[in-house]
Amino acid sequence: xxxxxxxxxxxxxxxxxxxxxxxxxxxxxxxxxxxxxxxxxxxxxxxxxxxxxxxxxxxxxxxxxxxxxxxxxxxxxxxxxx
Numbered sequence: 055x056x057x058x059x060x061x062x063x064x065x066x067x068x069x070x071x072x073x074x075x076x077x078x079x080x081x082x083x084x085x086x087x088x089x090x091x092x093x094x095x096x097x098x099x100x101x102x103x104x105x106x107x108x109x110x111x112x113x114x115x116x117x118x119x120x121x122x123x124x125x126x127x128x129x130x131x132x133x134x135x136x
Contacts, residue, residue: 056069
């Protein structure tokens with residue numbers, strides 16, 4: 055179990071084990087969902103496609119086909135297998 059202390063300003067430091075498990079980084083958003091039993095669910099906010107659309111696009115890089123992408127993924131997976 056990971057514990058944290060609430061400061062006088064209402065702030066909490068998220069324990070490292072929790073940040074690592076949820077892959078949280080500085081600037082990420084999280085939400086608290088309150089239940090009727092006075093518990094809170096804490097979860098990271100995932101990005102919507104519209105927010106990240108075009109981030110992988112680089113005008114200086116040649117476009118590849120779906121087949122080329124599939125072949126590249128297969129090569130990578132084979133290389134990582136023991």
